[in-house]
Amino acid sequence: MTLFGYRIPMMASLIVWALVWEIVGRMDVIFLIPPMSAILAAGVDLVQTNSWQNATWVTIRSFVIGMALAIGIGVPLGVMMGRVKIIDNIFGLWVNIFVSAPLSALVPVLMILFGMGEATIVVTVFLFAVWIIVLDARAGVMQVPPSLIDMARSYGASQATIMRKIILVSALPEILAGIRIGVIRGVKGVVIGQILVAVIGYGELFELYSRSFDMERFWALTLVLFAAAMVLSALVENAEKRIEYYAGAR
Amino acid sequence: MSVQALSKDEFDPASVVTSDPVVRVETISKHYGTVEALRSIDLQFERGKLTTLLGPSGCGKTTLLKIIAGLVPATSGQIVVNGRAVTGPGPERAFVFQDFALMPWATVLRNVGFGLELKGLAAAERNRIARRYIEEVGLQGFEDKYPHELSGGMRQRVGIARAFAVNADVLLLDEPFSAVDEQNRRKFQEDLLRLVEMERKTFIFVTHSIEEAVYVSDRIVLLSPRPGRVSNIIDPRIDRTADPDDIRRDPGYLDVVEEIWQSLRHYAE
Ligand SMILES: Nc1ncnc2c1ncn2[C@@H]1O[C@H](COP(=O)(O)OP(=O)(O)OP(=O)(O)O)[C@@H](O)[C@H]1O
Ligand SMILES: [Mg+2]
Numbered sequence: 001m002t003l004f005g006y007r008i009p010m011m012a013s014l015i016v017w018a019l020v021w022e023i024v025g026r027m028d029v030i031f032l033i034p035p036m037s038a039i040l041a042a043g044v045d046l047v048q049t050n051s052w053q054n055a056t057w058v059t060i061r062s063f064v065i066g067m068a069l070a071i072g073i074g075v076p077l078g079v080m081m082g083r084v085k086i087i088d089n090i091f092g093l094w095v096n097i098f099v100s101a102p103l104s105a106l107v108p109v110l111m112i113l114f115g116m117g118e119a120t121i122v123v124t125v126f127l128f129a130v131w132i133i134v135l136d137a138r139a140g141v142m143q144v145p146p147s148l149i150d151m152a153r154s155y156g157a158s159q160a161t162i163m164r165k166i167i168l169v170s171a172l173p174e175i176l177a178g179i180r181i182g183v184i185r186g187v188k189g190v191v192i193g194q195i196l197v198a199v200i201g202y203g204e205l206f207e208l209y210s211r212s213f214d215m216e217r218f219w220a221l222t223l224v225l226f227a228a229a230m231v232l233s234a235l236v237e238n239a240e241k242r243i244e245y246y247a248g249a250r
Numbered sequence: 251m252s253v254q255a256l257s258k259d260e261f262d263p264a265s266v267v268t269s270d271p272v273v274r275v276e277t278i279s280k281h282y283g284t285v286e287a288l289r290s291i292d293l294q295f296e297r298g299k300l301t302t303l304l305g306p307s308g309c310g311k312t313t314l315l316k317i318i319a320g321l322v323p324a325t326s327g328q329i330v331v332n333g334r335a336v337t338g339p340g341p342e343r344a345f346v347f348q349d350f351a352l353m354p355w356a357t358v359l360r361n362v363g364f365g366l367e368l369k370g371l372a373a374a375e376r377n378r379i380a381r382r383y384i385e386e387v388g389l390q391g392f393e394d395k396y397p398h399e400l401s402g403g404m405r406q407r408v409g410i411a412r413a414f415a416v417n418a419d420v421l422l423l424d425e426p427f428s429a430v431d432e433q434n435r436r437k438f439q440e441d442l443l444r445l446v447e448m449e450r451k452t453f454i455f456v457t458h459s460i461e462e463a464v465y466v467s468d469r470i471v472l473l474s475p476r477p478g479r480v481s482n483i484i485d486p487r488i489d490r491t492a493d494p495d496d497i498r499r500d501p502g503y504l505d506v507v508e509e510i511w512q513s514l515r516h517y518a519e
Contacts, residue, residue, distance in 0.1 A: 155339070155365040170355070
């Protein structure tokens with residue numbers, strides 16, 4: 001019920017804002033703001049176009065590859081930082097700098113390094129997402145009670161077993177929280193990367209629509225992106241909730 | 251009921267040789283960096299007996315217990331269990347942790363069977379054994395509950411059942427009852443005495459409560475403040491066939507409590 005207690009007011013306020021938008025749009029004051037109904041109609045139109053479908057495919061592909069790298073590298077690195085002091089000392093400073101750095105500023109450099117193509121987008125997604133994943137995995141591993149590790153050792157568990165049966169399971173809530181925030185940042189990364197590179201995926205479409213002053217499609221595309229980001233975040237949150245019963249109780 | 255205690259002047263470690271020492275602590279010293287936690291500890295622990303380590307906070311009781319468990323390496327000296335020198339944890343020793351050390355994501359059944367799981371027993375077999383010990387500590391009906399659904403006392407029973415389930419010869423208990431209220435604590439002490447009698451194992455027990463130590467122990471080892479050394483060994487020789495309340499009123503029992511209290515107070519000053 002808390003779910004609904006939370007969702008309903010959010011939807012209600014969304015509807016109010018959509019109405020305000022509609023009215024402002026109908027008054028025709030600024031060409032930047034077409035009526036909401038026109039945007040929605042353009043959205044229905046948009047998702048049927050070839051260019052949108054291609055752009056979406058490219059976007060999803062860069063996002064998935066970038067996120068897979070961020071999780072595949074970020075979680076093990078965070079876990080090792082939480083367990084091994086030397087590794088923590090080597091990477092700790094950098095991770096902390098990058099987690100709050102304005103990474104968009106790096107994208108032009110990435111373009112020089114990786115070219116004006118998908119590789120740059122993948123790296124951007126990776127760089128946006130990986131740091132928080134590392135930090136949260138590290139935090140999760142650091143909070144594992146030492147007595148649980150002693151307990152497993154006292155019953156003869158090997159280092160690998162301790163990692164698998166105690167440390168990773170115990171750190172799972174934090175690891176998932178990191179991945180959820182990482183996913184949100186990754187969405188930002190894919191959009192910002194594409195807009196800055198401007199020749200692939202949604203970046204190309206945004207470029208096209210804003211240059212031709214096609215504000216309806218421009219906003220429709222924006223809405224699609226917002227919705228996608230929210231759905232993704234809700235999906236990971238849902239996975240998180242499933243294991244929350246013990247995260248809250250430990 | 252006869253209660254006899256060695257006085258401090260009579261105490262001589264060499265004279266406390268035991269018939270069947272399962273665990274021998276041989277001149278164990280431990281330094282944590284510059285902190286000297288233990289100095290030259292020599293002790294022996296017999297089968298079927300419960301020995302309590304008692305001493306001021308920070309004197310190294312947990313450290314000694316963990317060295318015996320093989321969880322912490324000693325700086326010098328060695329531990330011999332069943333004739334073999336200890337190099338790490340082993341199946342003949344089981345540890346009961348002060349903070350229970352239960353896995354919050356696992357049910358009571360899985361927690362109790364975890365030692366067996368790590369030994370590689372099949373699920374059916376380990377669950378059968380785990381259920382038996384869950385019953386033995388009075389937790390039947392709670393097999394599918396999670397630790398956060400249990401009281402502190404019940405959680406510690408899970409920890410004790412887990413240690414018993416692996417059928418180790420030596421049980422190391424670090425302040426197992428410190429998170430338990432007074433009524434339950436007395437009940438636990440009775441249960442512990444029952445288990446000592448039934449299981450013929452070697453119990454090494456740490457507590458802060460002098461009364462508890464005198465009540466449950468066959469032997470009490472008093473440790474001095476840091477660096478921990480053996481300062482006295484007392485055999486309370488309580489007649490446990492008597493009623494628990496009578497034991498707690500017995501002058502002999504009270505004398506031992508008083509004697510230990512005096513020597514510990516001497517350290518506090
Ligand atoms: N891992 C560690 N690193 C450094 N010093 C430690 C460590 N563990 C214990 N010590 C120190 O060694 C001494 C003995 O600690 P220990 O925990 O064995 O005492 P204790 O007798 O169990 O105390 P308490 O009754 O409070 O539980 C203390 O001074 C403690 O600060
Ligand atoms: Mg202690």
